[in-house]
Amino acid sequence: MRDWVIDIFAVVPHSDYENLIGRIDNLWSLAKRRAAEAVNTELLNANWRTGQYIVEFEQHGKFRAEYGKQLLIRLSRDLTTLRGKGFSRSNLTYMRKLYLTFPKCETLSHKLTWSHYFELLKCGDEMELQFYFHESINQKWTVRELKRQIKSSLFHRLALSTDKDGVLALAHHGHAILTPDDILHDPYVLEFTGLPQRKCYKEGELEKALKENMENFLLELGRGFAFIGRQYVMPIGGRQFKVDLVFYHCILKCYVLIDLKRSEITHGDVGQMNLYLNYFKNEICMPDDNLPVGIVLGAKRDEVLMEYALEGITNKLFVARYQLYLPKKEELQAQLDKMLSQTDI
Template sequence: MTESIHFNFEYKKLIGQISSTYQQGQLKAIHAVNINLLETYWQIGQYIVEFEQGGAERAKYGKSLINKLADDLFNIHGKGFSRSNLIYMRLLYLGYPISEKPSHLLSWSHYVELLKIDDKLERSFYEQQSIIEKWSIPELRRQKKASLFLRLAIAKDKDAILQLAKQGQAISRPNDIIRDPYILDFLKIPEPHQYTESELERRIIEHLQHFLLELGKGFAFIGRQYRITLGNRHHYVDLVFYHRILKCFVLIDLKKEEAGYEDIGQMNMYLGYFENEENTEGDNPPIGIVLAKQKDDLLIQYAMHNISSQLFVSKYQLYLPDREELRAIIEEQLNSDESLN
């Protein structure tokens, strides 16, 4: 009996070792294939561009070159040489010259999405952020659709915008995780709809994965309607998260209308409670976010006088932002900075 138990234990250990090695091997194989695929497609793009630049005789092919290549290469190699693929191979070489070759940490499918972005600064940001946060293709599409780069860049000066584009969004202090506005279009709440704060909270929980993506890297969900008790009275924080990078609780209170001074006072009370009653050794002071449909910046400024720098008031939108409006503001900021130099 004892030998049988020992055999089963050793056998399960063997299964675990084989499975682990096999999975690691698969990941290495996929990574190796991805590296070779990117390098191959980049080189094909180089051949196409160099052929196009080879003088008037070759230039006469013009737009028909890609169509002719797609037909002939498909007849030789089969799938993989569609017109669309060849266009993106060409763009890969043009967008990432030899001194700026694409990263092996992203897949060909990532670069197809990235190459759809004309602005080089914006594309660079999404490339870096995809690497930092390990975005899947759907996640990358979502962040592009929600204009994450433009929303983060809008409050920055020229140098900060360039750094954001080059390095992505680094997280080292509470301000780095704050967005204003937050885009909650995935909740599918029509604008005229009269919703309650409870419904808003319920829908966020139902779409928690999307909400975590909107919050950004490092958030872990702790709970909803988190109860705290003071003087025999119960209070409830709408949403509580823990941020793994900043090592602190993040409290979110939802408001379906404009944020008021009383909401700031309430959140400040929550922060005090968590810092004194919930924090354990190694935890940093908690961060509080009052997330409201509207906010009066002047009222917020005075209401937060001498209040914790860990407390923020942000707006949310139930619809996607107007990209062109955001882009115009950022271009104006960049041009303004240049005119001052």
């Protein structure tokens, strides 16, 4: 066998053989990916049709609501006997809900799995469901990422930072990033750091926790962020200044600087970030970069003080709050309902 291989390479260049290996490897990788996509498409369609059959059976028999529970219990038992796992009453309930939520099969996206839809269908509000539906597709969220964003009430946090038309846009299209204002969340939810809400911690501890959980932090920041560095050094006027975290936003094509404050944001923090932005604008940014963006992230902020601190600043500079616990969805929903009720949308 060894002599045969040597004879082959005496005739065929090694690079040609490596190319052959690469082409076959790519062929099978593509085939497996397409096979997985085909399986997902068929399973999703089968789940949707199961829901359709259940609803049509109910409508044909003019089922009363109290009979629905018994129907699903019996279906679960009989289908499990016939087909095995996958037909629990819970699964059948969500298959039925899948059909009712997406009554036209072509409106389903096969970029998402049944596990994605299972989480989406838990949303009690139609606009909220549509937002997470579009964002899961746009940002290619895994099921784990989708669950985290639903749990952190991302839709409500973004909705409350916009206007009524913006809420509808979020629901219909997801979160479009067109300007620096679009990357801002308020508040940022950093529960993944594991820092207790009442512990007296230092800013360096928060920064270290964010770096150690960078995958989750990038998910919270949103699409387009690439991590550049921590404690980025800026030599200015014979002194060295450091900004806590530096990112590059691949969609906006600009640097994003984040400074962390353990307690309330002060006017001095705003001035310091403005200094950092001026340095990046003149010393770091390339000609094809857009102007840098700065975010001062603190536990508290005084609205009036921040209004005066930011007045006259021409750089894109934002102040935002963070919290170390998940917000109460009910409270956010109440705020959103109040905002939307002021004018019909």
